[in-house]
Amino acid sequence: MRIALVQLYIDHQNKENNWAQAEFYMAQAAQQKVDLLVFPEFFLGGPGRKSTLVKPAQRLGQLAQKYQIDLVPGTVIEQDEQGQFHNVAYYIDKSGDVLLKYNKVHLWQHERKYLQQGDFDFGTAKNRFGIMVGICACWDISVPEVFREMALNGNAQLIIVPAYWTLTESDDPQNKYNVESEIKLVNHMCASRAFENGICVAFCDAAQRRYQHDNTASGSPFGILCGASQIAVPLNGVVAEAKGDHECLLITDIDVASVTANAEKEFQIRSEWQSGRIFSGHGSSTINNRKILPKL
Numbered sequence: 001m002r003i004a005l006v007q008l009y010i011d012h013q014n015k016e017n018n019w020a021q022a023e024f025y026m027a028q029a030a031q032q033k034v035d036l037l038v039f040p041e042f043f044l045g046g047p048g049r050k051s052t053l054v055k056p057a058q059r060l061g062q063l064a065q066k067y068q069i070d071l072v073p074g075t076v077i078e079q080d081e082q083g084q085f086h087n088v089a090y091y092i093d094k095s096g097d098v099l100l101k102y103n104k105v106h107l108w109q110h111e112r113k114y115l116q117q118g119d120f121d122f123g124t125a126k127n128r129f130g131i132m133v134g135i136c137a138c139w140d141i142s143v144p145e146v147f148r149e150m151a152l153n154g155n156a157q158l159i160i161v162p163a164y165w166t167l168t169e170s171d172d173p174q175n176k177y178n179v180e181s182e183i184k185l186v187n188h189m190c191a192s193r194a195f196e197n198g199i200c201v202a203f204c205d206a207a208q209r210r211y212q213h214d215n216t217a218s219g220s221p222f223g224i225l226c227g228a229s230q231i232a233v234p235l236n237g238v239v240a241e242a243k244g245d246h247e248c249l250l251i252t253d254i255d256v257a258s259v260t261a262n263a264e265k266e267f268q269i270r271s272e273w274q275s276g277r278i279f280s281g282h283g284s285s286t287i288n289n290r291k292i293l294p295k296l
Contacts (some may be wrong), residue, residue: 061096
């Protein structure tokens with residue numbers, strides 16, 4: 001698969017500007033024969049009420065058909081019948097069909113002021129390349145169990161993570177240790193999730209700047225964005241990454257089926273899980289049946 005990540009600079013004052021910029025990158029990706037194009041979390045703006053969209057999958061499906069490309073269009077804000085707002089991600093194939101819909105579960109503290117937590121439902125689906133894909137969003141990556149669920153129970157081979165990850169917030173204590181600690185955290189988590197589960201991880205963050213040498217403020221609602229968009233694979237680690245926090249299109253070719261098959265051959269994570277030899281795996285004994293070691 002040829003996978004592309006758009007580290008997009010988001011205009012939080014004008015959704016239509018973001019639609020236009022997103023379509024610009026869809027056209028660019030189509031010209032370069034990209035199979036799957038991923039955008040960051042809140043790619044049309046967010047997370048407040050003004051960013052709410054009505055039936056966004058319909059418009060996004062039309063764009064997927066127009067450019068003949070699979071899309072994970074970051075996340076969009078949707079309102080349910082009870083009037084609550086949710087942070088929602090889709091996997092839309094090139095025919096315009098929705099293969100996956102995910103309602104973000106692990107909300108960052110500031111998001112909870114605006115958004116309702118989704119149900120604990122981490123589904124997977126097979127795309128047109130025969131690859132099992134899963135989706136989560138931003139802070140979800142900090143929860144290893146999310147990836148265990150999709151990879152080992154849902155057979156995911158590729159997990160896509162739209163994000164809006166900031167480098168700093170006001171009075172962050174980690175800044176006194178390392179101002180780039182968030183980038184280090186993202187880098188380690190992407191590689192770790194790939195190695196832990198024998199999967200490919202595509203992490204797509206938003207951009208702090210539109211251009212590489214642009215020093216204007218982005219108007220980000222949650223702080224300074226770190227960028228750090230990247231793709232990590234088992235047995236290798238990070239194979240593609242954005243160089244800087246500015247807007248860019250990151251493209252790489254990955255044989256997902258081969259990479260994940262080789263990882264399973266080497267580490268046998270899935271078979272160990274299925275047999276119950278990994279803690280909490282299928283067939284794992286309950287605490288009442290575990291062997292109790294004699295006291296020394």
